[in-house]
Amino acid sequence: MTDQIPTSKNDDGWQISRRGFLQGSAGTVAAATAGPALNFFTAASAQAQQPAEAAGKWMASTCQGCTSWCPVQVKVVDGRAVHLRGNPLAKANHGKICPRPHLALQQVYDPDRVRQPMKRTNPEKGRGKDPGFVPISWDEAMDMLADRIMELRNDGEPEKFALFRGRYTYLRDILYSAVPKIIGSPNNISHSAICAEAEKFGPYYVEGLWDYRDYDLEHTRYVLCWGADPVSSNRQVPHAINFWGNMRDNATVAVVDPRLSATAAKADEWLPVIPGEDGALAVAMAHVILAEGAWNKTFVGDFVDGENRFVPGQTVDEPQPSVAAEGAERTEGIVAGDAPTSRTSASVFNEIHTHGVVQWWNLELKDRTPEWAAERTGIPAEQIRRVALGFAAAGSRAISWLSPGASMQARGGYSAMATHALNGLVGSIDAKGGVVAKVKDPTGSVPDMAPYQDELAASHSKYDKIDQRGTLAFPSLNGGKSGGGVVTNAAADGMLAKSPNEIKVAIAYWSNFGFSTSGSYRWEQALSELPFFVHLTTNASEMSMFADLVLPAAHQLFEKWGYIKGKQNLHSYVSLNQRVIDPLWDVKQDETEVPFMLAEKLAERGFDNLYRYYTEGFADPETGAAPTNGEEFTEYALKMLTRGCWDSTHEDYGKYGDRLEGWEDFKEKGVWNSHRYEYGKRVDNFATQTGKVEFYSETLKTALRGHAERHDTTVDGVLEATNYVGRGELAFVPHFEPALRHGDEVEYPFVFFEHRSRLNREGRSANCTWYQAHKNVDPGDENWSDVLKMNPIDADALGLDDGDMVRITSTTGTITAQLKRWEGLRPGTVAKCYGQGHWAYGRVAAANFAEHVPLGGNNNEILYPEFERLSGSTARHGGPSRVKVERV
Ligand SMILES: Nc1nc2c(c(=O)[nH]1)N[C@H]1C(S)=C(S)[C@@H](COP(=O)(O)OP(=O)(O)OC[C@H]3O[C@@H](n4cnc5c(=O)[nH]c(N)nc54)[C@H](O)[C@@H]3O)O[C@H]1N2
Ligand SMILES: Nc1nc2c(c(=O)[nH]1)N[C@H]1C(S)=C(S)[C@@H](COP(=O)(O)OP(=O)(O)OC[C@H]3O[C@@H](n4cnc5c(=O)[nH]c(N)nc54)[C@H](O)[C@@H]3O)O[C@H]1N2
Ligand code: SF4
Ligand SMILES: [Mo]
Numbered sequence: 059m060t061d062q063i064p065t066s067k068n069d070d071g072w073q074i075s076r077r078g079f080l081q082g083s084a085g086t087v088a089a090a091t092a093g094p095a096l097n098f099f100t101a102a103s104a105q106a107q108q109p110a111e112a113a114g115k116w117m118a119s120t121c122q123g124c125t126s127w128c129p130v131q132v133k134v135v136d137g138r139a140v141h142l143r144g145n146p147l148a149k150a151n152h153g154k155i156c157p158r159p160h161l162a163l164q165q166v167y168d169p170d171r172v173r174q175p176m177k178r179t180n181p182e183k184g185r186g187k188d189p190g191f192v193p194i195s196w197d198e199a200m201d202m203l204a205d206r207i208m209e210l211r212n213d214g215e216p217e218k219f220a221l222f223r224g225r226y227t228y229l230r231d232i233l234y235s236a237v238p239k240i241i242g243s244p245n246n247i248s249h250s251a252i253c254a255e256a257e258k259f260g261p262y263y264v265e266g267l268w269d270y271r272d273y274d275l276e277h278t279r280y281v282l283c284w285g286a287d288p289v290s291s292n293r294q295v296p297h298a299i300n301f302w303g304n305m306r307d308n309a310t311v312a313v314v315d316p317r318l319s320a321t322a323a324k325a326d327e328w329l330p331v332i333p334g335e336d337g338a339l340a341v342a343m344a345h346v347i348l349a350e351g352a353w354n355k356t357f358v359g360d361f362v363d364g365e366n367r368f369v370p371g372q373t374v375d376e377p378q379p380s381v382a383a384e385g386a387e388r389t390e391g392i393v394a395g396d397a398p399t400s401r402t403s404a405s406v407f408n409e410i411h412t413h414g415v416v417q418w419w420n421l422e423l424k425d426r427t428p429e430w431a432a433e434r435t436g437i438p439a440e441q442i443r444r445v446a447l448g449f450a451a452a453g454s455r456a457i458s459w460l461s462p463g464a465s466m467q468a469r470g471g472y473s474a475m476a477t478h479a480l481n482g483l484v485g486s487i488d489a490k491g492g493v494v495a496k497v498k499d500p501t502g503s504v505p506d507m508a509p510y511q512d513e514l515a516a517s518h519s520k521y522d523k524i525d526q527r528g529t530l531a532f533p534s535l536n537g538g539k540s541g542g543g544v545v546t547n548a549a550a551d552g553m554l555a556k557s558p559n560e561i562k563v564a565i566a567y568w569s570n571f572g573f574s575t576s577g578s579y580r581w582e583q584a585l586s587e588l589p590f591f592v593h594l595t596t597n598a599s600e601m602s603m604f605a606d607l608v609l610p611a612a613h614q615l616f617e618k619w620g621y622i623k624g625k626q627n628l629h630s631y632v633s634l635n636q637r638v639i640d641p642l643w644d645v646k647q648d649e650t651e652v653p654f655m656l657a658e659k660l661a662e663r664g665f666d667n668l669y670r671y672y673t674e675g676f677a678d679p680e681t682g683a684a685p686t687n688g689e690e691f692t693e694y695a696l697k698m699l700t701r702g703c704w705d706s707t708h709e710d711y712g713k714y715g716d717r718l719e720g721w722e723d724f725k726e727k728g729v730w731n732s733h734r735y736e737y738g739k740r741v742d743n744f745a746t747q748t749g750k751v752e753f754y755s756e757t758l759k760t761a762l763r764g765h766a767e768r769h770d771t772t773v774d775g776v777l778e779a780t781n782y783v784g785r786g787e788l789a790f791v792p793h794f795e796p797a798l799r800h801g802d803e804v805e806y807p808f809v810f811f812e813h814r815s816r817l818n819r820e821g822r823s824a825n826c827t828w829y830q831a832h833k834n835v836d837p838g839d840e841n842w843s844d845v846l847k848m849n850p851i852d853a854d855a856l857g858l859d860d861g862d863m864v865r866i867t868s869t870t871g872t873i874t875a876q877l878k879r880w881e882g883l884r885p886g887t888v889a890k891c892y893g894q895g896h897w898a899y900g901r902v903a904a905a906n907f908a909e910h911v912p913l914g915g916n917n918n919e920i921l922y923p924e925f926e927r928l929s930g931s932t933a934r935h936g937g938p939s940r941v942k943v944e945r946v
Contacts, residue, residue, distance in 0.1 A: 113135050113136075114133045114134055114135035114136075114140065114141075115133070115134050115135075116131040116132070116133055116134075116143070117131060117132050117133075117134055117636065117638040117728075118130070118131050118132075118145055118633075118634065118636060118725070118726070118727060118728020118729065119131070119132055119615055119616065119634065119635055119636045119638055119728065120227075120614075120615065120620075120621075120622050120633040120634060120635045120728075121142070121155065121158070121159045121162065121615055122225055122227075122614050122615065122622065122635075123156075123158040123159060123161070123162060123819035123820070124156075124158065124291065124293070124295065124818075124819065124820060125253075125270075125293050126151075126156070126292075126293050126294060126295045126296065126624065126626065127622045127623075127624040127633065128144060128145075128148070128150070128151045128155055128156075128159075128295075128296055128624070128626075128633075129144065129145035129147070129148035129150070129151065129631060129633040129728055129729040130142050130143065130144055130145055130155060130159055130615070131143050131144070131145050131146075131728070132615070132616065132638045132639075134638055134639060137639055137640060138639065139163060139166060139616050139638065139639050140163070141163075142155060142159040142160060142162070142163070143155060144296060145633070145727075145728055145729050147727050147728070147729055147731075148629075148631060148633070148729045148731065149627060149629040149631070149731040149734075150297065150624065150625065150626035150627050150629045150630075150631050150731070151296040151297055151626055151627070152297070152300070152627070154296035154297070154299070154300045155296050156295040156296050156299060156816075157816065157817065157832075157835075158817060158818075158819050158823070159615070160828065161817065161819055161823055161826045161828055161829055162613070162615045162616070162819070164825075164826035164827065164828055164829075165596065165613060165615075165819070165822065165825075165826060166613045166615070166616045166617065166639075166642070167642070168596070168597065168825055168826070168900060170597055170598070170825060170899070170900030170901055170902075170907070171596055171597060171610070171642070171643060172595060172596065172597060172598055172602075172608055172609075172610040172611075172643075173610060173642075173643035173644060174193050174194075174195075174610060174643065174644040175193065175194050175195065175196055175198070175199040175607060175608065175609050175610065175644070176191040176192065176193055176194070176598075176607070176608040177191065177192055177193075177194045177198075177199065177202070177606070177607055178190060178191060178605060178606045178607070179191070179192055183585065183586040183587075183588075183604050184582070184586050184604075185582055185603065185897065185910060186910050187603075189603055189604075189605070191598075191608065196609075196644065196646065196655065199607050199609060200655045200656060200658075200659045201659060202606075202607060203563075203565075203592055203607065203656060203659070204656060204659035204660050204662070204663055205663075206562075206563045206590045207219060207241055207563060207656075207660065208660065208663045208665065210241075210562060210563060211241065211242065211514065211665060214514065215518075215559075215562075216241045216242030216243050216514060216515065216518050216519075217242065217243050217244060217245065217518045217519075217521045217559055218243070218559060218560055218561055218562040218563065219238060219241055219242075219243040219245065219561075219562070219563045219564070220238070220243065220245035220246075220247060220524060220549075220561045220563075220564040220565075221233070221234060221237055221238050221243075221245065221246045221247070221564070221565050221566075221567075222247050222248075222249075222549070222564060222565070222566035222567070222569055222571065223246070223247075223248050223249065223566070223567055223568060223569055224248075224249040224566075224567070224568045224569025224570065224571075224574070224820075225249070225568045225569070225614070225820065226248075226568065226649065227614070227618075227620025227621055227622050227635055227649060228501065228620065228621050228622060228623060228699065229619075229620045229621070229649040229650055229692075229695055229696065229699070230649055231503070231504040232504060232649055232650055232653055232672075232695060233567065233648065233649045233650075233652070233653045234246050234248070234649075235504070235507065236504065236507055236653070236668065236671060236672075237565075237653055237656070237668065238519065239507045239511060239515065239519050240507055240510050240511055240515055240667050240668045240671055241515060241668070242511070242512075242514050242515035242516075242517075242518040242519050243518065243519060243521075244518070244519050244520060244521045244522065244523045245523055245524050245525075245561065247523070247524065247525050247544060247546060247549050248544050248546065249546055249569055249571070249574070250543070250544050250546065251525075251534070251543065251544045251545050251546040251547065251929070251930040251931045251932060252546045252547055252571075252574060252575055252576075252931075252932045252934075253462075254270075254461075254462045254465075254466060254931075255534075255536065255543055255544075255926075255929040255930055255931045256462070256465040256466045256467070256470045256471060256474055256926040256928075256929040256931035256933075257270070257460055257461065257462050257465040257466065257474055258270070258536075258929070259465070259471050259474050259475070259535070259926075259928060259929040259931075260460055260465060260471075260473075260474025260475045260476075260477060260478040261460075261474075261478050262536075262537075262538075262757075263475055263746075263752070263755045263757055263758040263761075264475055264478045264479050264481075264482060264746075264751060264752055264753075264755065264792075265478070265482070265487055265744045265745070265746060265751050265752075266744045266745025266746040266757065267495055267744075267745065268536060268537055269495065269496065270293055270625075271460075271493045271494065271495060272294065272493075272494050272495065272496065272625045272626065272627075272628060272735065273294065273457050273459060273492075273493060273494070274455075274457075274489075274490060274491050274492055274493075274494060274628060274735075275294075275297070275298065275301050275302075275305045275309075275457075275627075276301070276304075276305070276491075276627075276628075277455055277490050277491035278305065278308075278309050278452070278455050278456065278457050278491040278492065279308060279309050279310070279452035279453075279455040279456065279491060280309055280310050280311075280312075280448060280449045280451075280452035280455070280456040280457065281305070281309055281310070281311045281312070281456075281457045281459060282312045282314070282445065282449050282456070282457065282458045282459065282480070283311070283312070283313045283314065283315070283321060283322075283325075283459045283461070284314050284336060284340075284458065284459060284460045284461060284463065284464035284465075284477045285314065285315055285336070285460075285461040285462065285463015285464040285465075285935065286313075286321070286459045286460070286461035286463065287313075287315065287319040287320055287321045287322075287461075287463075287813070288302070288321055288459070289302055289320050289321050289324070290319065290320045290321065290814075290815075290816040290836075291814050291816065291818075292459075292461055293624075293626075294626040294627070296626070297626040297627045301627075302321075302324070306324070309452075310326045310327070310448055310452075311324070311325040311326050311327070312325060312326060312327035312328075312329065312445045312448070312449070313325045313327070313328050313329065314329040314331050314336060314339060314464065315328070315329075315330065315331070315463060316330050316331055316332065316333045316811055316883060316884065316887055316889070316937075317330075317811070317813055317837075317847075317882055317883050317889050318330070318837055318838075318881075318882030318883070319813065319837065320816065320836075320837060323837060327441065327444075327445055329435075329437045329441060329442075329445065330436065330437070330883065330884050331435050331436065331437060332434070332435055332436045332797070332809070332884070332887075332937075333797065333809050333811040333887060333935070333936050333937030334467050334468070334469075334796075334797025334798070334799070334809075334935075334936030334937050334938075335434050335435040335436070335796075335797055336435075336463075336464040336467070336470075336473045336476075336477065336936075337469070337470075337472055337473035337476050337792075337793070337794045337795050338426070338430075338431045338434040338435050338794045339431055339435045339437060339442065340464075340473060340476035340477045340479075340480060340792070341422060341423055341426040341431070341476050341792065341793065341794050342426050342427065342428050342430065342431030342435075342442050342446070343442060343445065343446035343449070343480060344418075344423055344426070344446075344476065344479065344480060344483060344792075345370070345423045345424070345426040345427060345428070346428060346442065346443050346446035346447060347446055347447070347449075347450045347480070347483050347484070348368040348415075348419055348423060348483070349366075349368050349369070349370050350446075350447060350450075351366040351368075352446075352447055352450035352451065353415075353450065353483045353484065354450075354453055354454060354483065354484045354485035354486075356410070356485065357410060357411050357412065357454065357482075357484075357485025357489075358409065358410060358411070358412045358415055358482070358483060358485065359407060359408045359409040359410040359411075359412070359415075360407070360408060361406055361407050361408075362406060362407070362408050367406065367407075368419055368423075368424075369424075370424060370425070370427055371424055371425060372424060373419075373420040373424060374406065374407070374416050374419055374420060375406055376416050376417060376420060409750075411485070411741055411742060411750055411751060412482055412750050412751040412752070412753055413746070413748045413750040413751065413752045413753065413754060413756065414752060414753040414754020414755075414756075414791070415483075415753050417753070417754040417787075417791065418479075418753040418754055418791045418792070421754075421787050421788055421791050421793070422788060422791050422792070422793040422794070426794065427439075428440075428442040428443050428446075434794075434796075436884060449480065449484065450483070450484050452484070452491075453484060453485065453486075454484060454485040454486045454489035454490065454491065454492050455486065455489070455490065455491025455492060456481070456484045456486045456491070456492065457481070457486060457491075457492060457493055458477050458478065458480040458481045458486075458493070459493075460474060460477045460478055462934075462935060463813075463935050464477055464935070465477075465926070465931075465935075466926065466931050466932065466933055466934050466935045466936075467797070467798075467926060467933050467935050467936025467938070468781060468797070468798035468924045468925070468926060468933040468936060468938055469781065469782055469783075469795035469796070469797070469798055469926070469936075470926045470931070470933065470935070470936060471782075471926055471928040471929055472782070472784070472792050472793050472794075472795050473792075473795070475755070475758075475791075475792035476792035476793070476794075479751075479753055479792045481493050482751040482753060487740075487744075487751055488737060488738060488739070488740045488741055489737055489738065490737050492737075494628060494735045494737070495735075495740070496623075496625045496630045497625070497628075497629065497630040497714060497715070497732035497733060497734075497735050498630070498714045498732070499623055499630055499631075499632050499702075499703075499714055499715070499730070499732055500632075500701075500702025500703055500708065500710035500711065500713060500714055500715075500730075501621070501623065501632055501699055501700055501702060501703070502698065502699050502700075502701065502702065503699070504675070504695075504699070505671070505675035505676070507671060510667045510668070510670060510671040510675075511667070512667060515667070521558065521559065522558040522559075523552075523558075524549050524552040524553060524558065524559070524561055525544055525545040525546065525548050525549040525552060525930075526545055526548040526549075526551070526552055526557075527541040527542075527543065527544060527545045527548075527930060528540050528541020528765075528768070529541075530765075530769040530771070530775075530776070530779045531779045531780060531927055532545045532548060532925070532927050532930055533761075533762070533765040533776060533780065533927060533928050533930075534927070534928075534929060534930030535758075535761045535762075535765065535928055535929065536929070536930070538757060538760065538761045538764075539761070539764070540761070540764050540765035540768050543929065543930045544930055545925070545927075545930035546571070546575070546930075546932065547575045547576060547577070547923055547925065547932045548925070548930075549584075550571070550575070550577075550580040550581045550583075550584040551580060551584075553584040553587070553588065554580065554583060554584050554587070561588060562588075562589045562590065563589070563590045563591075564588055564590070564591050564592070565591075565592045565593075565594060566591070566592070566593050566594065566601055567593075567594035567595070567611065567648045567649075567652075568594070568595070568611065568614075568648060569601065570595075570599045570600055570601045570821055570822075571601060572585060572599075572600035572601045572603070572604065573599065573600040573601070573821055573895075573896065573898075573916060573918065574820075574821045574918065575918055575923070575932065576918050576921035576922065576923045576924065576932050576933070576934055576938075577870055577918070577921065577922060577923025578600075578916065578918040578919060579870075579871065579919065580923060581601075582600075582604070585601065585604035586604060588604070590606050591604055591605045591606050591607075592605060592606065592607045592608075592609060593605040593607070593608050593609070594609045594611050594648045594652060595608065595609070595610075595611055596610070596611050596613055596645075597822075597825060597899050597900055598898060598899070598900075599822075599896070599898050599899045600896065600897065600898045600899070602898065603898050603910075609646070609652065610643055610644060610645040610646070611645055611646065611647075611648045612637070612641055612645045612646060612647045612648070613645075614635055615635065616637070616638055616639050617637055617639065617641045617642075617645060617647075618635050618637060618647050618648075619634070619635060619636060619637055619647065619650070619692050619693065619696050620634070620635035620647075620649060620696065621633065621634050621635065621696060621699065621700050622635065628734050628735040629715075629731050629732050629733075629734060629735070630715075630731075630732040631729055631730060631731050631732060632700060632703050632729070632730040633728060633729045633730075634696075634700075634724065634725065634728050634729070636725065636728065646688070647688070647692055650688060650691055650692035650695060651688030651689065651691070651692060652688075653668070653672070654672055654685070654687070654688040654691045654692075655688060656668070657669040657671075657672050672685065672691055673685055673686075673691075676691060676694050676695045676698060677694055677698070678690075678693070678694045678697060679694075679697050679698050679701050679705060680697070680705075680721065697721055700724065700730075703716070703718050703724055703730035704718040704719070704720055704721055704723060704724040704730075705720070705721075706719075714732050714733060715730060715731050715732035715733050716730045716731050716732075718730055747760060753791060753792070754790055754791055755790050755791065756790070758789070758790055759773075759789070759790045762776055762789055762790075773789050774786070774789075776789075777789055779927075780927035780928055781798060781925075781927065782795055782928075783795055783796065797936055797937060798924065798933075798936075798938065799937060799938060799939065799940050800868070800869050800870070800922040800924065800938060800939050800940065801868055801869045801939060801940030801941070802940070803940065805942060806867070806868065806869070806939075806940035806941050806942050807886070807940070807942060808848075808852070808886060808887060808888045808940060808941050808942070808943060809886060809887045809888075809937035809940055810866070810868065810887075810888055810889070810890070810920065810921075810937060810939050810940065810941040811887060811888075811889050811935065811936075811937045812889060812890055812891065812892050812917045812921075812934065812935075813836075813889065813891055813892065814891065814892050814893065815829075815833070815835075815836050815839070815891050815892070815893050816835045816836055817829050817832060817833065817835060817836075818891075818892065818893045821892075821893065823893060824893055824894060824896050824899060824902065824903035824913070825896075825899050825900035825901075825902045825903040826902065827902055829893075830842045830902060833891075836891055837882055838878055838880040838882050839878075839891055840876065840878065843875075843876050843914065844875045844876065844890070844891070844894035844895065844913065844914020844915060845875055845876045845877070845878035845890065845891075846864055846866055846875040846876070846877055846878065846888055846889075846890050846943065847878045847880040847882065847883055847888060847889045847890065848877060848878070848879060848880065848883075848888045848943065849879075849880070849881065849883055849884060849885040849886075849887075850879040850880075850881065851885045852885050852886070852888075853877065853879045856943065856945075857945075858877045858879075858943075858945060859877065859879070860877065860878060860879055861876055861877065862876070862877040862945050862946075863875075863876060863877075863945070863946040864876070864877045864943050864944060864945055864946060865943070865944045865945075865946050866888070866890075866915065866920055866941050866942075866943055867920070867941060867942050867943075867944070868920040868921070868922065868939040868940065868941045869922060869939065869940075870919070870920055870921065870922045870923070870939060871919040871920050872919075872920070873895060873912075873914075873915025873916060873917075873919050873920055874914075874915055874946055875890060875914050875915050876914075877943075887937070888941065888943060890915070890917055892917050894912075894913055894914035894915065894916070895912045895913070895914050895915040895916030895917070895919070896912055896913065896916070897910045897911065897912040897916075898910065917934075918934075920939055920941060921934055921938060921939055922938050922939045924938040
């Protein structure tokens with residue numbers, strides 16, 4: 059099935075047309091029978107491989123090597139996983155995968171895996187201190203943990219418990235939400251804000267979508283990537299890799315990235331922006347589109363008399379706000395720069411599906427000429443104009459593709475808005491060939507926990523969280539709410555400052571914040587001071603080295619049950635993680651079995667609320683049976699939450715897509731597909747305050763004002779506290795903000811920026827030999843090494859050659875790497891891939907695992923722990939740190 063390459067496309071998406079398929083097979087037959095065929099050897103070797111093919115079984119599961127979360131199949135032979143491919147039944151990735159699932163084989167069979175629970179014997183914690191781990195049983199380990207939690211409860215301080223999670227399946231709430239809530243802690247802290255929350259901030263305050271988008275590559279005519287490298291990373295990788303070539307036949311590709319990425323190398327235009335100046339580029343493109351009259355008139359609307367009044371340098375008379383009171387309110391609470399422009403009584407611009415195009419022009423765009431932007435961004439004015447007009451000429455079949463590269467920056471909230479607003483100008487949001495959203499799926503959510511919270515839990519779980527969300531400097535406006543989202547990386551500062559309270563007991567699962575956070579040394583300190591810490595992990599990674607208990611976790615792809623929800627190729631899907639092989643070691647499933655054991659242990663100690671929640675709240679939907687052990691609990695919970703996919707008696711069965719025929723059928727197929735996305739359903743019903751695509755974001759205005767009121771200040775006060783320089787009504791429109799950098803330009807002459815690897819499975823590839831042996835698939839990188847890429851002009855000036863070991867120093871720290879002269883970045887910048895520099899994890903990842911010597915350097919040791927505070931995000935991009943580079 060995997061070999062069925064789609065031969066035709068139509069509006070229903072990828073289809074293998076019967077005719078095309080028959081033609082394909084007929085052709086093959088003809089070639090094989092017509093004399094000495096060129097495929098003689100291929101055919102012979104295919105035959106020779108047949109017995110092995112027949113020996114194994116392809117079993118469905120899900121790859122979570124990155125956030126594409128692809129439905130896959132695992133070839134299992136004699137109980138061993140030996141090969142992977144895409145699940146051919148998945149409409150999202152149509153049987154395709156990227157290179158990374160193969161690395162997962164090396165992960166599950168990694169000889170350095172944690173094989174049984176381990177207990178620390180050395181009370182002193184710190185990098186380089188031998189933890190003195192000794193093996194213990196699960197029973198003993200869970201007793202220790204339960205005792206610590208009971209101590210907090212008995213002392214009336216359950217808020218001193220914290221749960222940190224990184225990657226997850228959608229069974230996550232069983233552990234991540236229920237355990238802290240029912241114990242009585244507010245502190246469940248996810249990794250989302252070190253991942254990509256600033257990216258979601260843009261679409262939310264423009265179109266009301268706090269989510270990643272999907273892209274209609276099949277019908278698009280222009281793809282403008284902002285730091286996105288879709289053939290290597292981002293979130294539709296298999297579909298993008300397999301479809302990019304076809305797409306390029308019909309579409310122009312422009313890539314804004316300070317680095318010649320794999321996608322940039324194959325693009326029509328590369329715009330090597332100066333790191334952190336994306337906002338300037340995006341507003342200049344918007345300026346061009348308006349000044350040249352190139353916006354989509356059927357989506358945005360037009361001046362009533364058809365005359366383009368977007369004249370560079372001049373304001374347009376603003377339309378009268380529809381409700382007079384609103385106009386009065388608009389200026390209230392805003393201090394500087396708030397002078398209203400002169401308004402005429404007649405509306406000059408008849409706006410259709412958008413809101414505030416004239417205000418955006420007047421407040422921000424009118425002076426943002428390509429010539430102005432060229433100076434800031436390093437991109438020639440001519441190219442800015444050409445790309446902007448090319449993008450707009452594609453009309454609604456254009457994609458402005460925003461990634462963390464252009465948003466996870468110190469002032470990236472507004473560049474995220476500006477880049478996404480370009481989709482609004484051309485009307486490509488919710489349109490054929492444009493930028494779309496997920497399709498609904500029929501999965502459910504976990505039962506309400508409130509009935510299982512006692513008085514202590516109910517009150518203490520509402521305490522302020524350790525991550526500082528909602529404080530003046532951390533608005534974290536997820537969903538429009540002050541403190542609505544996580545501020546992952548500030549939790550370390552909170553723990554060190556014991557503010558708002560001390561954390562005494564913590565569990566972290568599937569995460570490695572001692573490695574994955576900018577300014578990671580703060581986590582090392584915080585974890586060293588944490589009295590009792592449990593790491594639930596496959597490998598003894600950096601975080602494990604500070605743990606009192608290291609608990610071996612089942613590998614997500616091969617040994618664990620769960621489900622995920624994803625989208626690619628205009629189809630959303632629900633895909634099962636399945637236990638396709640017997641677990642190798644004494645591992646447990648992190649999100650279900652471990653909390654069930656904990657619940658049993660707490661019940662033994664007289665606190666049975668969690669146990670009752672699990673056994674009363676979860677039952678087999680087919681038999682009604684209550685779970686009696688962790689494995690049953692896992693299965694019943696999974697069946698319950700996915701019931702709408704496979705149970706014909708469920709109210710949502712078949713409503714949004716596939717009708718799977720029972721639980722066994724779901725396990726066999728592994729994936730539920732949604733119907734294809736239908737364009738144009740949201741067009742007058744966007745989830746913004748006005749229901750429109752907002753260039754003047756009333757939604758953001760309400761959110762910022764809400765936060766300002768909470769702290770008894772103005773919106774300007776909030777902008778100041780969050781490091782933004784814009785003031786007044788600029789707060790409500792996508793606008794240019796200068797890059798923010800740490801380090802004096804003279805002492806630290808280079809702007810450091812970074813990227814991810816085509817082979818990174820987030821932070822968990824480095825102990826795989828295949829990762830190290832193929833590292834040069836990333837443009838400029840070298841196998842078995844970690845290189846700092848520097849333009850030869852700069853390298854010559856410093857007298858540096860390929861292979862020289864260099865010390866890279868920022869105001870935050872120093873790491874070492876090998877120098878690589880490379881033309882794929884501009885002079886004055888240096889770049890390094892993320893992923894190397896592990897001083898723990900295993901013998902391949904570290905240069906010397908026993909001695910804690912890293913292989914290469916971890917970028918997070920030199921990245922200043924800067925934030926994009928409006929979304930709570932860590933600002934790893936935009937060049938937050940200047941560095942100096944010296945030969946070792
Ligand atoms: N400088 C820099 N920092 C980054 C990034 C970057 O590009 N550059 N990327 C950021 C992004 S986007 C993200 S999402 C975060 C990710 O950061 P984290 O959420 O911290 O996740 P990972 O670094 O992938 O580490 C996961 C850890 O879980 C354990 N583990 C591995 N496999 C499994 C498993 O199957 N089950 C369980 N239970 N445990 C397992 C291992 O200990 C591993 O170290 O990192 C962020 N940090
Ligand atoms: N191969 C691979 N794919 C992945 C993952 C993985 O680990 N490996 N992880 C998944 C996860 S968790 C996430 S969150 C997504 C992240 O999705 P991506 O879109 O890949 O995000 P990043 O890797 O953070 O973005 C890095 C890109 O931004 C560029 N960049 C750096 N600074 C700037 C700047 O100032 N301006 C601009 N325009 N670009 C800049 C870098 O050169 C690089 O190309 O990827 C997912 N996909
Ligand atoms: S690594 Fe990512 S893109 Fe590749 S198969 Fe796995 S989930 Fe899909
Ligand atoms: Mo991420």
